[in-house]
Amino acid sequence: MRGPILTLTLLMAACSEPRPSGPGACPSWQREVAAALAPCAECHGGATPAVGYDLTTYLGALGPGSDDTANAIAGDASSRLLSAIDPAAPAAGAAHAGQGALHALLARWALDCELTYLDSSIHPAGVLDPASAGFHGIELRDRGWDLGLCAGCHGADFGGGAADASCTSCHARGPDACDTCHDGVPTTGAHGAHVGVGSAGLACVTCHRVPQSWDDEGHIRRAGAGDPPPAEVEMTGLAELTVDAADRAGPPVFEAGTCRNVYCHGDVLGAAGGAARQPSWASDPPGPASCASCHGAPPPSHADDHCSVCHPSGAAAGAAHLDGVTDVGTGGSGCSACHGGADSPAPPRDLSGNVFTTAIGVGAHQAHLRAPAGLSAPIACGSCHQVPVVVTSAGHLDGVGPAEVNAALGWDRGPGTCATAWCHGTAQPRWTFTGEAACGTCHAVPPSGAPHTAAMALTDCATCHPATMDAIGRFIPGGAHLDGDVDAP
Numbered sequence: 001m002r003g004p005i006l007t008l009t010l011l012m013a014a015c016s017e018p019r020p021s022g023p024g025a026c027p028s029w030q031r032e033v034a035a036a037l038a039p040c041a042e043c044h045g046g047a048t049p050a051v052g053y054d055l056t057t058y059l060g061a062l063g064p065g066s067d068d069t070a071n072a073i074a075g076d077a078s079s080r081l082l083s084a085i086d087p088a089a090p091a092a093g094a095a096h097a098g099q100g101a102l103h104a105l106l107a108r109w110a111l112d113c114e115l116t117y118l119d120s121s122i123h124p125a126g127v128l129d130p131a132s133a134g135f136h137g138i139e140l141r142d143r144g145w146d147l148g149l150c151a152g153c154h155g156a157d158f159g160g161g162a163a164d165a166s167c168t169s170c171h172a173r174g175p176d177a178c179d180t181c182h183d184g185v186p187t188t189g190a191h192g193a194h195v196g197v198g199s200a201g202l203a204c205v206t207c208h209r210v211p212q213s214w215d216d217e218g219h220i221r222r223a224g225a226g227d228p229p230p231a232e233v234e235m236t237g238l239a240e241l242t243v244d245a246a247d248r249a250g251p252p253v254f255e256a257g258t259c260r261n262v263y264c265h266g267d268v269l270g271a272a273g274g275a276a277r278q279p280s281w282a283s284d285p286p287g288p289a290s291c292a293s294c295h296g297a298p299p300p301s302h303a304d305d306h307c308s309v310c311h312p313s314g315a316a317a318g319a320a321h322l323d324g325v326t327d328v329g330t331g332g333s334g335c336s337a338c339h340g341g342a343d344s345p346a347p348p349r350d351l352s353g354n355v356f357t358t359a360i361g362v363g364a365h366q367a368h369l370r371a372p373a374g375l376s377a378p379i380a381c382g383s384c385h386q387v388p389v390v391v392t393s394a395g396h397l398d399g400v401g402p403a404e405v406n407a408a409l410g411w412d413r414g415p416g417t418c419a420t421a422w423c424h425g426t427a428q429p430r431w432t433f434t435g436e437a438a439c440g441t442c443h444a445v446p447p448s449g450a451p452h453t454a455a456m457a458l459t460d461c462a463t464c465h466p467a468t469m470d471a472i473g474r475f476i477p478g479g480a481h482l483d484g485d486v487d488a489p
């Protein structure tokens with residue numbers, strides 16, 4: 001290889017000097033090689049070059065063809081570009097035979113002259129060979145990404161300048177465009193798992209300060225010099241979320257290859273945190289992390305693991321997960337989030353989403369709560385259940401059903417009946433049936449035995465039960481029927 005680029009002062013002076021040439025000089029792509037390969041373009045050129053090998057451009061000639069191996073490698077005598085036209089053993093096809101002179105030229109070019117791109121007193125032979133230590137991208141990196149240095153000769157807009165050699169002939173948007181150096185999402189570490197995966201993909205700005213321009217302070221230049229690796233990681237947004245200050249040890253940080261104090265990974269969820277809440281960036285296993293890595297599945301405070309009953313819009317449904325809010329229930333707020341509807345937390349809907357009275361979770365709730373036939377005043381939840389004050393009240397979320405029914409009612413889930421309730425007397429109407437609590441099912445009308453007589457009509461009842469019945473045989477709205485106390489003279 002030729003020497004590295006000289007000092008800047010020398011470079012500036014050399015800007016317009018004539019190029020070296022002459023009998024002993026190295027052949028270069030620009031001067032001899034491109035012209036010598038021109039006849040090959042008949043097949044190795046155009047839109048579909050033979051075996052994908054394009055000999056019309058420098059980078060094409062150096063690149064691969066039928067496989068992934070570069071066809072021209074500086075110093076490598078076994079390079080395909082040489083062997084294919086080796087007079088002793090040319091590749092198949094008449095065009096490859098009898099190319100002794102070309103072979104000699106290319107051998108000198110590749111083996112002695114580092115695949116020189118152009119004759120230059122300024123740049124090394126491999127200035128355009130990505131495999132060379134003299135490649136301009138590597139040169140630039142070693143010089144602290146000082147694009148200004150290049151602009152001095154190649155023009156402030158990199159359009160050619162005094163050097164009369166344009167960067168934009170290859171870097172169409174300019175060598176200072178983001179995609180010159182960043183080819184899409186980095187493939188290093190866990191970038192792939194975080195960025196651009198579905199709608200949940202994280203933007204670069206979640207973990208990095210994203211520059212507006214290549215020369216923003218702290219990107220690749222800092223205080224007038226190159227900013228050495230590694231890249232700065234500054235986590236913002238969700239990573240910074242605090243649920244309970246006591247559970248946050250500090251701001252989110254990336255240290256020693258590991259993320260710590262990051263909300264997303266459950267490192268600030270306290271006891272609910274999972275088994276891998278300080279994940280390693282490099283050894284992130286492929287595929288989605290297991291549920292128990294960020295939080296318990298379920299967290300230890302939980303009595304049950306049927307997540308979707310209480311978290312129907314969470315991970316199971318693919319929505320609203322890891323959005324900074326613990327979603328409990330859906331379809332309404334407060335007590336109706338997991339069961340009940342807009343007006344009341346009582347079923348329907350039940351915990352499984354059922355709305356018909358034939359489902360045991362729904363049953364005769366509304367018949368009791370609204371008492372539409374006026375048999376009694378509406379019956380509150382507390383008559384049949386222990387009612388939680390808040391969702392997390394003890395005894396409430398101790399399972400996902402069946403719900404506890406007050407023991408005094410003698411609830412028998414099999415047949416769906418109550419045994420010991422005052423209300424139904426000895427009758428045992430079934431919870432999931434209708435029409436089993438008509439007049440006459442709880443007590444006879446009129447009851448047998450004095451002072452009642454079989455001849456008594458409904459219109460007679462008011463005589464002795466005036467707080468219950470009116471004179472035309474109807475219940476008095478808000479009256480004393482089924483209030484737990486016989487209203488009698």
Ligand code: HEC
Pocket residue numbers: 037039040041042043044050051053064065066067071080081082084085091092093095096099102
């Ligand atoms: C008439 C069409 C034609 C011309 C002209 C031609 N080639 Fe080829 N070249 C081919 C074909 C076809 C192959 C694939 C041969 C094979 O796989 O056996 C090939 C293969 C090659 C390969 C191997 C590439 C690889 O990646 O496998 C090299 C190198 C090559 N040619 C160089 C040249 C050079 C140098 C010239 C000019 C002197 C030239 N060819 C002229 C058709 C041509």
Ligand code: HEC
Pocket residue numbers: 010011012013014015016019118119120121122123127128136137139140143149150151152153154162163164165166169
């Ligand atoms: C002192 C002036 C000068 C400086 C500084 C300079 N170049 Fe050049 N560069 C040239 C000249 C002149 C050419 C044309 C070939 C020649 O005459 O050497 C050239 C050619 C090139 C080429 C080949 C392009 C082509 O199409 O021919 C590349 C690539 C290149 N320079 C990259 C860079 C990079 C990257 C930097 C900054 C690190 C840089 N140059 C700094 C003067 C300079």
Ligand code: HEC
Pocket residue numbers: 059128130136137138140141147150154158166167168169170171175180181182
């Ligand atoms: C003949 C084509 C060509 C010209 C002209 C050219 N480049 Fe490049 N440049 C390349 C190629 C090819 C790469 C490597 C791309 C890759 O690795 O994917 C590259 C890479 C780069 C990179 C990225 C380095 C990295 O490691 O990410 C920078 C910066 C760059 N060139 C700057 C310049 C500048 C400045 C000029 C003009 C002075 C210039 N280039 C002229 C072809 C060219």
Ligand code: HEC
Pocket residue numbers: 182184185186187188189191194195202203204205206207208230231232233254281
């Ligand atoms: C979830 C956090 C996260 C996101 C999102 C993220 N990065 Fe990174 N990035 C990192 C970490 C961690 C490193 C490694 C830093 C180290 O090695 O010290 C890194 C390193 C880098 C590096 C240095 C080279 C490398 O590949 O290691 C670049 C460049 C980079 N990121 C660019 C980006 C860009 C561009 C985006 C958006 C497309 C992005 N990052 C999104 C966390 C992230």
Ligand code: HEC
Pocket residue numbers: 145175176177178179180181182204208209210211212213214218219220227228229230231232
């Ligand atoms: C000349 C090459 C080059 C250009 C142009 C460039 N970057 Fe970078 N960028 C890098 C390198 C190299 C790193 C790694 C820096 C380190 O290791 O400290 C980097 C790092 C980053 C990072 C990680 C955070 C950091 O500062 O370390 C982000 C994000 C990023 N670049 C975005 C961009 C965006 C957006 C643009 C366009 C406005 C851009 N880059 C233009 C070379 C470049």
Ligand code: HEC
Pocket residue numbers: 269272295296297298299301302304305306307308309310311326328391392397398399400
């Ligand atoms: C019986 C209802 C119920 C079930 C079933 C349930 N959760 Fe929860 N979960 C809750 C409630 C209520 C909260 C909110 C607790 C609070 O505010 O203190 C919660 C909170 C959470 C939190 C936030 C951290 C915390 O403890 O506050 C996570 C994570 C969570 N649940 C995961 C799960 C997973 C995973 C499952 C299934 C394996 C599950 N839950 C099953 C009711 C339930």
Ligand code: HEC
Pocket residue numbers: 263264265266288289290291292293294295307311313314315316320321322323324325326327328
């Ligand atoms: C990368 C970390 C991470 C992984 C992996 C993860 N979770 Fe979570 N999960 C969280 C965080 C953080 C919360 C706290 C609430 C929020 O921000 O949405 C949460 C909350 C929940 C909740 C409560 C409801 C909600 O969405 O708020 C459920 C249920 C849940 N996760 C289930 C799962 C299941 C099931 C899996 C596996 C398929 C899983 N999680 C994997 C981080 C994770």
Ligand code: HEC
Pocket residue numbers: 339344345346347350351352360361362363365368369379380381382383384385400401402403404405411413431
């Ligand atoms: C007349 C008695 C009674 C009243 C009043 C009553 N419930 Fe129930 N509730 C039951 C019975 C019986 C079940 C079924 C228990 C079983 O499945 O074993 C039940 C079940 C439930 C269930 C579980 C549903 C399921 O899917 O398993 C919830 C939730 C519930 N009731 C809430 C309420 C609320 C809230 C109120 C007041 C607004 C209320 N109940 C009023 C008797 C009643």
Ligand code: HEC
Pocket residue numbers: 309310311328329334335336337338339345351381385386387388389390391395396397398399400401402403404
């Ligand atoms: C996170 C979902 C969820 C929310 C929100 C919720 N419940 Fe429940 N509720 C349940 C589950 C699950 C059961 C069944 C518990 C069991 O198996 O005992 C239940 C059962 C009940 C029962 C029957 C008695 C029992 O404990 O089994 C009543 C009454 C009740 N809830 C009232 C309420 C009230 C009042 C609120 C508002 C303070 C409320 N619920 C909010 C999930 C929820």
Ligand code: HEC
Pocket residue numbers: 443444445446447448451452456457458460461462463464465486488489
């Ligand atoms: C002549 C007065 C009188 C009339 C009329 C009367 N009741 Fe009664 N009823 C009573 C008395 C007194 C008691 C209380 C008996 C006791 O405490 O043993 C009673 C008790 C009841 C009870 C409570 C259960 C029981 O057997 O003790 C029911 C039910 C009842 N009456 C229904 C009716 C109906 C229905 C009518 C109209 C068809 C009616 N009564 C008409 C006097 C009357």
Ligand code: HEC
Pocket residue numbers: 375422423424425437438439440441442443445458461465468469480481482483484485486487488
């Ligand atoms: C769900 C069971 C049930 C049904 C159905 C029922 N009753 Fe009663 N009734 C009772 C109970 C229990 C009492 C005992 C007193 C009390 O708790 O108010 C009673 C008491 C009465 C009394 C006595 C006055 C009083 O209020 O104590 C009258 C009158 C009465 N019922 C009339 C009727 C009539 C008329 C019908 C049909 C339209 C009817 N009942 C249907 C359960 C029922």
